């Protein structure tokens with residue numbers, strides 16, 4: 303193990319993290335604890351507005367803040383600008399992202415650019431962006447991952463999260479399980495490219511994936527304990543990335559495969575669903591226990607085949623062939639790319655296609 307003693311680290315972590323039944327009610331206390339007052343801007347979607355956005359608004363008003371709302375539909379560069387304009391117009395002192403992913407990403411990016419704090423209020427647990435400093439954004443039709451600030455607080459109400467469609471929670475599990483291949487890729491890059499490798503961040507990331515795999519049998523729809531477990535693992539992923547100073551502990555070749563699918567497939571599946579299937583195949587390429595990954599995803603009820611993803615086989619192959627070029631600077635098991643016969647072989651052997 304090489305220990306890098308010289309590089310200074312700035313780890314930005316959420317300060318208040320609330321996970322549990324009915325914790326949304328404590329949003330006023332969180333604002334008081336963080337000395338956040340004045341004007342709040344709630345970034346939410348048309349569905350999540352009714353699930354939690356309006357309640358957040360009322361709770362903030364009762365806590366003495368003034369709350370305005372902005373409805374968003376897509377996580378695009380233009381929407382970030384729209385949120386920023388609204389924040390300037392209402393003289394927002396802080397932002398809240400209330401939703402499953404898009405609203406959180408938009409609040410995260412807009413608040414980062416405006417140098418204002420933001421609170422993450424997930425209504426579903428479908429990916430690790432709920433607590434991380436990375437945001438997914440569509441720029442000119444291409445989905446990219448942008449660096450932003452971490453939320454100052456995460457308020458994850460398991461009553462709300464467990465009532466969301468189960469598909470989201472299962473996708474969240476896929477995003478966490480993908481840590482396994484992400485860490486293997488990171489180790490590979492450290493050996494082959496002498497890239498910095500953070501043993502602590504890697505261990506934390508592996509542990510989150512291990513917990514989900516070991517508990518796969520007990521992750522079930524409408525169980526608040528399942529929602530709690532997955533949320534904690536997703537928060538832990540955000541922490542691992544903050545410690546590493548990059549998304550390396552939670553994003554490797556399987557994420558590149560998912561990003562490639564987003565680009566190629568006419569109707570992509572959820573991020574975490576695609577990452578889960580990617581993990582099965584990348585684990586095979588690493589020579590690891592891909593069957594264990596597949597079994598765990600199956601038990602959880604997450605997709606393990608192209609058919610279950612709702613994506614045609616040919617797009618899976620195309621994504622495998624293109625994945626290495628998504629982030630060329632990020633060295634992974636995909637190296638300089640698979641050839642068509644190898645791509646087909648990995649997808650067939652792992653039963654993703656038949």
Ligand SMILES: [Zn+2]
Pocket residue numbers: 429430477552553557573577
């Ligand atoms: Zn992810």
